[in-house]
Amino acid sequence: MWRTMRATTWLPIFCLLAAATAGVLQVRAQPDNIGFVSIDCGLPGTASYVDNITTLSYVPDAAFTDAGSNHNISAEYMLPRLFKRLYNVRSFPDGARNCYTIRSLVAGLKYLIRASFYHGNYDGLSRLPMFDMYIGVNFVGTVNVSSHDSLKIVEAIVVVPDDFVQVCLANTGSGTPFISSLELRPLKIKLYPLVNATQGLVLHERWNFGATDTVRYPDDPHDRIWVPWTEPSIWDSLSVNNRVTVSNDIFEQPSKVMQTAITPRNASKNIEFFWDPRPDRQHLTPRYAANMHFAELLSGNAVRQFDIYVNGDDPWYRGLYLSKSYLRSITIHNGERPYAIAHRYNISINATANSTLPPMINAIEVFSIITTTNAGTDAVDGKRMQTYAHD
Numbered sequence: 001m002w003r004t005m006r007a008t009t010w011l012p013i014f015c016l017l018a019a020a021t022a023g024v025l026q027v028r029a030q031p032d033n034i035g036f037v038s039i040d041c042g043l044p045g046t047a048s049y050v051d052n053i054t055t056l057s058y059v060p061d062a063a064f065t066d067a068g069s070n071h072n073i074s075a076e077y078m079l080p081r082l083f084k085r086l087y088n089v090r091s092f093p094d095g096a097r098n099c100y101t102i103r104s105l106v107a108g109l110k111y112l113i114r115a116s117f118y119h120g121n122y123d124g125l126s127r128l129p130m131f132d133m134y135i136g137v138n139f140v141g142t143v144n145v146s147s148h149d150s151l152k153i154v155e156a157i158v159v160v161p162d163d164f165v166q167v168c169l170a171n172t173g174s175g176t177p178f179i180s181s182l183e184l185r186p187l188k189i190k191l192y193p194l195v196n197a198t199q200g201l202v203l204h205e206r207w208n209f210g211a212t213d214t215v216r217y218p219d220d221p222h223d224r225i226w227v228p229w230t231e232p233s234i235w236d237s238l239s240v241n242n243r244v245t246v247s248n249d250i251f252e253q254p255s256k257v258m259q260t261a262i263t264p265r266n267a268s269k270n271i272e273f274f275w276d277p278r279p280d281r282q283h284l285t286p287r288y289a290a291n292m293h294f295a296e297l298l299s300g301n302a303v304r305q306f307d308i309y310v311n312g313d314d315p316w317y318r319g320l321y322l323s324k325s326y327l328r329s330i331t332i333h334n335g336e337r338p339y340a341i342a343h344r345y346n347i348s349i350n351a352t353a354n355s356t357l358p359p360m361i362n363a364i365e366v367f368s369i370i371t372t373t374n375a376g377t378d379a380v381d382g383k384r385m386q387t388y389a390h391d
């Protein structure tokens with residue numbers, strides 16, 4: 001049975017776990033001591049606060065933009081368990097394009113840039129706006145607010161060419177742009193090799209199979225958000241306490257994410273799921289790439305080997321012998337070549353004839369690829385896709 005990847009709006013909006021102590025720090029319009037910039041847009045005043053879940057300090061946004069105005073979301077959406085950074089927004093009723101400028105970055109470094117949008121009927125108008133987001137001059141996506149209580153996230157990984165970056169919202173005549181939070185995380189240059197000076201990645205989904213809770217910082221030192229995905233009717237979840245080794249890696253997926261996985265409930269079935277492309281005005285036929293993260297979680301002599309299919313009958317990756325990677329992470333990814341353009345990306349992970357165990361997967365990241373200059377777009381490459389394994 002095919003399972004669809006749920007829409008990003010499903011992302012959890014509640015803080016279910018209390019972790020660190022709260023505190024008030026001095027506001028800084030620059031990265032913190034680990035290079036993170038965490039902005040609670042629309043937060044009045046100058047005091048920052050520590051987020052209970054991540055232990056990261058969120059600062060008000062006045063030092064990053066001089067446009068727009070602050071609003072609280074409507075009381076009916078201000079639930080006690082909602083992340084504090086979603087309590088208020090900055091909205092931009094005036095001007096075609098309004099920007100945040102984030103300074104003191106490292107020129108030429110890769111950054112994960114994540115913007116969150118939780119409308120909460122802050123203007124009391126009960127309208128659902130739609131607007132565009134840019135990083136510098138590069139269009140990264142349209143924010144289409146589908147309900148007042150849905151969280152939209154636009155996340156991109158790009159090379160920032162200067163020691164500052166602008167994140168801009170463009171009014172496209174479909175309502176007033178607004179924003180709830182803006183987060184920048186520096187990434188080592190070797191991470192996400194598809195990203196270079198002229199090419200970036202926009203996150204489609206990042207799933208943590210078999211998990212019960214969202215994983216982000218501090219379990220993921222890069223503060224990526226790994227969303228749990230379980231389907232108890234067809235998938236069994238596996239979970240181990242042992243750490244999974246991620247060595248010499250170009251994705252640095254956290255051990256916590258690799259410590260859970262799914263296998264088919266019926267051991268003679270395969271794992272199947274799909275995602276559908278999300279075209280936008282600028283990318284009518286977006287190209288996709290995925291990082292599939294695997295680690296064997298069962299010890300013993302049984303054999304777990306499988307082929308990975310991405311549309312069609314020709315394996316995208318043949319004969320992954322996972323039992324050789326007990327508690328060791330291995331990532332199958334696209335190398336430089338995205339998937340051939342399709343209306344749907346059907347993933348099937350099929351045990352080989354030699355396998356005595358069913359197939360298994362721990363996590364997946366799916367991205368669409370954007371060009372980050374105004375130069376001509378790459379020609380679609382119809383040639384056979386290349387795949388690469390890293391462990």
Ligand SMILES: *[C@@H]1O[C@H](CO)[C@@H](O)[C@H](O)[C@H]1NC(C)=O
Pocket residue numbers: 015016017018019022052
């Ligand atoms: C998070 O911290 C705030 C401020 O100290 C506190 O009021 C709130 O109860 C905490 N939330 C959780 C879920 O612990």
Ligand SMILES: *[C@@H]1O[C@H](CO)[C@@H](O)[C@H](O)[C@H]1NC(C)=O
Pocket residue numbers: 071072
């Ligand atoms: C927003 O909410 C905060 C906290 O409840 C409150 O102190 C502040 O006055 C509110 N601001 C506006 C503009 O209503």
Ligand SMILES: *[C@@H]1O[C@H](CO)[C@@H](O)[C@H](O)[C@H]1NC(C)=O
Pocket residue numbers: 144145146147
């Ligand atoms: C925006 O979302 C609504 C559903 O909330 C959908 O009907 C509409 O087609 C979307 N518009 C675009 C341009 O994606």
Ligand SMILES: *[C@@H]1O[C@H](CO)[C@@H](O)[C@H](O)[C@H]1NC(C)=O
Pocket residue numbers: 194195196197198199336378
């Ligand atoms: C970025 O990667 C793409 C795809 O491999 C390549 O075509 C392009 O030339 C690269 N750009 C730079 C600046 O290396």
Ligand SMILES: *[C@@H]1O[C@H](CO)[C@@H](O)[C@H](O)[C@H]1NC(C)=O
Pocket residue numbers: 266267268269
């Ligand atoms: C498991 O899957 C196989 C192959 O599809 C099927 O023949 C068998 O009936 C299934 N078993 C159960 C218990 O559903």
Ligand SMILES: *[C@@H]1O[C@H](CO)[C@@H](O)[C@H](O)[C@H]1NC(C)=O
Pocket residue numbers: 002311312342343344345346
């Ligand atoms: C994906 O699977 C569905 C259901 O089996 C099928 O109808 C569709 O043609 C497949 N799509 C592609 C692109 O292979």
Ligand SMILES: *[C@@H]1O[C@H](CO)[C@@H](O)[C@H](O)[C@H]1NC(C)=O
Pocket residue numbers: 269270272309313348349350
């Ligand atoms: C892989 O498994 C799926 C689902 O069981 C099946 O439809 C498909 O034919 C299999 N592919 C091959 C090449 O065996």
Ligand SMILES: *[C@@H]1O[C@H](CO)[C@@H](O)[C@H](O)[C@H]1NC(C)=O
Pocket residue numbers: 305319352353354
């Ligand atoms: C299955 O095992 C046989 C015998 O060990 C081996 O020759 C063959 O290459 C294996 N097949 C795969 C797909 O690994």
